Amino acid sequence: MSTLTTNYLAPTxxxxxWRFTPLARVGGLLDPSTAIESVNSLRITSPQPEIxxxxxSAENLPALSESDDLATIRAREVIDEVTHIEVSANAQIxxxxxxxxxxxxxxxxxxxxxxxxxxxxHSTIILNNNGDAILxxxxxxxxxxxxxxxxxxxxxxxxxxxxLGRQHAVISKDATFNSxxxxxxxxxxxxxxxxxxSGPGSSADLQGLYFATDGQHLEHRLHVxxxxxxxxxxxxYKGALAGDKAHTVWIGDVYIRANAEGTDTYELNxxxxxxxxxxxxxxxxxxxxTGEIVGAGHASTTGRxxxxxxxxxxxxxxxxxxxxxxxxxxxxxxxxxxxxxEEIENRLMDRIDSExxxxxx
Amino acid sequence: xxxxxxxxxxxxxxxxxxxxEILRGVDLTIKSGETHAxxxxxxxxxxxLAYSIAGHPKYTITGGSVTLDGADVLAMSVDERARAGLFLxxxxxxxxxxxxxxxxxxxxxxxxxxxxxxVRTWVGEVKEAMKALNMDTNFAERNVNEGFSGxxxxxHEILQLELLKPKFAILDETDSxxxxxxxxxxxxxxxxxxxxSDLGILxxxxxxxxxxxxxxxxxxxxxxxxxxEAGGPELADKLEExxxxxxxxx
Ligand SMILES: Nc1ncnc2c1ncn2[C@@H]1O[C@H](COP(=O)(O)OP(=O)(O)O)[C@@H](O)[C@H]1O
Ligand SMILES: [Mg+2]
Numbered sequence: 001m002s003t004l005t006t007n008y009l010a011p012t013x014x015x016x017x018w019r020f021t022p023l024a025r026v027g028g029l030l031d032p033s034t035a036i037e038s039v040n041s042l043r044i045t046s047p048q049p050e051i052x053x054x055x056x057s058a059e060n061l062p063a064l065s066e067s068d069d070l071a072t073i074r075a076r077e078v079i080d081e082v083t084h085i086e087v088s089a090n091a092q093i094x095x096x097x098x099x100x101x102x103x104x105x106x107x108x109x110x111x112x113x114x115x116x117x118x119x120x121x122h123s124t125i126i127l128n129n130n131g132d133a134i135l136x137x138x139x140x141x142x143x144x145x146x147x148x149x150x151x152x153x154x155x156x157x158x159x160x161x162x163x164l165g166r167q168h169a170v171i172s173k174d175a176t177f178n179s180x181x182x183x184x185x186x187x188x189x190x191x192x193x194x195x196x197x198s199g200p201g202s203s204a205d206l207q208g209l210y211f212a213t214d215g216q217h218l219e220h221r222l223h224v225x226x227x228x229x230x231x232x233x234x235x236x237y238k239g240a241l242a243g244d245k246a247h248t249v250w251i252g253d254v255y256i257r258a259n260a261e262g263t264d265t266y267e268l269n270x271x272x273x274x275x276x277x278x279x280x281x282x283x284x285x286x287x288x289x290t291g292e293i294v295g296a297g298h299a300s301t302t303g304r305x306x307x308x309x310x311x312x313x314x315x316x317x318x319x320x321x322x323x324x325x326x327x328x329x330x331x332x333x334x335x336x337x338x339x340x341x342e343e344i345e346n347r348l349m350d351r352i353d354s355e356x357x358x359x360x361x
Numbered sequence: 362x363x364x365x366x367x368x369x370x371x372x373x374x375x376x377x378x379x380x381x382e383i384l385r386g387v388d389l390t391i392k393s394g395e396t397h398a399x400x401x402x403x404x405x406x407x408x409x410l411a412y413s414i415a416g417h418p419k420y421t422i423t424g425g426s427v428t429l430d431g432a433d434v435l436a437m438s439v440d441e442r443a444r445a446g447l448f449l450x451x452x453x454x455x456x457x458x459x460x461x462x463x464x465x466x467x468x469x470x471x472x473x474x475x476x477x478x479x480v481r482t483w484v485g486e487v488k489e490a491m492k493a494l495n496m497d498t499n500f501a502e503r504n505v506n507e508g509f510s511g512x513x514x515x516x517h518e519i520l521q522l523e524l525l526k527p528k529f530a531i532l533d534e535t536d537s538x539x540x541x542x543x544x545x546x547x548x549x550x551x552x553x554x555x556x557x558s559d560l561g562i563l564x565x566x567x568x569x570x571x572x573x574x575x576x577x578x579x580x581x582x583x584x585x586x587x588x589x590e591a592g593g594p595e596l597a598d599k600l601e602e603x604x605x606x607x608x609x610x611x
Contacts, residue, residue: 308455315449317469323440
């Protein structure tokens, strides 16, 4: 149960990191007087031979990285056990390990996980988040040299769920981290996909999709810390919003430190506004401390539905609502296609279709 | 036998400076099996006529009527017009990112035919139509008009014409941006479709070049938003020789 420590101060909403978030809706997760239960929230539904899951005491498995995120600080205070997922060195696993949440009560809870990928291993892990939750969650990724991990985080929460999460990767020499973050459910979801490097030749590819309807607040704050030479990063997030008071926030912070010569980075965020009452905030931010780089760029666009596309499809006899669906599916296809799992791709597209139908009705 | 009847059509477009009248009373009747060429200088309103018949939301009808076998086309939504049997091959076909040609064609055919085409016959049908237009099979996996060359876009329009089998097709500058080989393939496609059906065609063009391949029954000269002269194929020869000067300076 929670204990109050001196270094924790609840956010007021005036902080840069919290200025977009509706703090009244975080279900007590940031309130030091609220009891938060520590939970081992992950279980394997589709195992793979060379990946094992164990539960360890928090003292024996301290956090890999520092964090100034208040939700993470608060969660670390209350966590007593940590889930450890380990991919064996040199394992070449083509099928995904699928994990899902369990033990979530819909009351304030906190969970912490470390995913360690052994030297030269190659694997894919899919995390399904669904049902009710009020969850502060931290997942750290420790990628050993030469390893390659694709981590797919699916937020298909119920309409009430609150999820404050940090997903932080430390990528060592010649390792590759591919993150795909898909957020379609939840009342309030605030995720921090963040990356730092610990050796050259390392690479991060951060892809994301979010779809917000009436009243949903979906926030993704990316942070890429180019703190070693010759590392690469790509960020590509796409969002669509429909219905009254749908709100999305995308922050893309990329730092190229003075020692990070040879950095190659590009970040992109595109938002599609499907109705008037929706709001998409998009803030790319690139800070460069060395000129000796391969490339650095960013772009952010927020636009309305393209009437010319709709006209073209309609002029071929396709009814307006089917045409809209096609255009939205097309907009997201680039990201969804990266999951490479037809069942999940169809499930996500169907969910997007049905959420959209509810808004239109 | 069907009839597309355009009577006194007046169309305006909203600009920053207010409404501008572009079509100033267009009269034209096309029957099944007929090919009508509309020829006119750039900016005379040819595309506006095409888009207005198809129902593009940018254009406001301020007068006149368009009927298809007596049914009020102007009262129909864009997709209803297509299902009623009208097809517009666009001068500038639109890119639809992330939507494959296969998916698009099947969705359109399902809408037009009122039921999903049988998978087995459909695949063959598409393949054959693509082959006839000299299109590579991997074309079907690409996204609609995305990264297509000018020629590919126009072939893709004619491919749709073949598969959707409308009563009337409006071909808006289908010849523009095509080299001689592509022009021949596209024209042969149109002629083949017409040979196999009772298609009525409204062929919009700036140049007489395409009329060497697709023979019109009637030629209309279009200037400043209306038809200023009508005749047979010989009118095209006259335009070839003298250009539009006599119509634009008048
Ligand atoms: N959407 C539009 N907005 C503003 N002006 C338009 C629009 N469409 C057409 N126009 C104007 O109407 C006139 C006719 O255009 P268009 O129909 O494209 O001619 P054509 O196809 O014969 O070249 C031109 O002066 C053009 O600038
Ligand atoms: Mg034109």
